[in-house]
Structure formats: structure tokens, C-alpha cells
Amino acid sequence: xxxxxxxxxxxxxxxxxxxxxxxxxxxxxxxxxxxxxxxxxxxxxxxxxxxxxxxxxxxxxxxxxxxxxxxxxxxxxxxxxxxxxxxxxxxxxxxxxxxxxxxxxxxxxxxxxxxxxxxxxxxxxxxxxxxxxxxxx
Numbered sequence: 001x002x003x004x005x006x007x008x009x010x011x012x013x014x015x016x017x018x019x020x021x022x023x024x025x026x027x028x029x030x031x032x033x034x035x036x037x038x039x040x041x042x043x044x045x046x047x048x049x050x051x052x053x054x055x056x057x058x059x060x061x062x063x064x065x066x067x068x069x070x071x072x073x074x075x076x077x078x079x080x081x082x083x084x085x086x087x088x089x090x091x092x093x094x095x096x097x098x099x100x101x102x103x104x105x106x107x108x109x110x111x112x113x114x115x116x117x118x119x120x121x122x123x124x125x126x127x128x129x130x131x132x133x134x135x136x137x
Contacts, residue, residue: 031073038066063090077129084126091119 042062048054064087071083095115101107 034069035066035073038062038069042066060090060094077132081126081129084122084129088119088122088126091115091122095119 045059045062049059067087074080098112098115102112
């Protein structure tokens with residue numbers, strides 16, 4: 001194989017590796033734009049919730065979409081773990097709030113169980129990310 005051909009192969013391989021990691025400027029701009037849109041959606045829903053224009057579930061869904069996107073778009077394990085930790089915190093707060101409502105009788109036991117299951121799923125994902133980070137070190 002000619003040296004020039006080897007160089008071309010290496011350059012093409014590096015280009016594909018870079019594109020796969022999201023370091024492509026176009027990809028990076030799409031990620032920034034999507035983060036901005038999800039942030040705007042969350043802010044709008046939080047504002048509407050404060051004045052009774054939407055329910056708490058709409059806010060939680062928007063927050064989860066933003067945090068999940070940030071976790072999935074993160075470039076390193078530490079950032080993925082940080083975002084997943086925020087998801088866990090969101091669900092922990094949700095379960096605590098629902099426990100109060102369940103005690104007062106304004107929430108079914110099933111609804112509380114569903115919230116606990118979502119919390120456990122988020123915790124499981126965090127542990128899985130943590131184990132992956134530990135095993136690659």
C-alpha cells in the first residue's frame with residue numbers, strides 16, 4: 001500500500017471517529033439548539049404552572065426531557081452521571097411530595113407505587129452509569 005493511501009485511510013477514519021463523538025460543528029449546533037428549545041419549553045411550562053395554566057406532570061415531563069437529553073448528549077461519563085443524579089433528585093422530590101398527598105388521601109396507592117418505580121428506574125440507570133465509569137477506569 002502506498003504511504004499516501006495509508007494517510008488517506010487514517011484521515012477518513014479520524015473524520016468518522018470525530019463525527020461519531022459529536023465534535024462536528026453542525027452536530028454541536030444542533031445539540032445547542034435542542035438544549036435551548038427544551039429549556040424554553042420547561043421555562044414556559046413552569047410559568048404556566050405557577051398561574052394554573054398546566055399541571056405538575058407537564059412540568060415534570062419537560063424537566064425529564066431536558067435532563068435526559070443532556071445526559072444522553074454529554075461527552076463524558078462524569079457529566080452523564082451528574083445529569084442522571086439530577087433526574088434521581090427530581091424523582092426523589094416527586095415521591096416525597098406524593099407521600100404527603102397519599103397520607104392525606106388525595107392520591108391512590110398505585111400512583112405512589114408508580115412514582116417509586118420511576119425513582120428506582122432512575123437510580124438503576126445511575127448505578128449502571130457509575131459501574132460503566134468504574135469498569136472503564
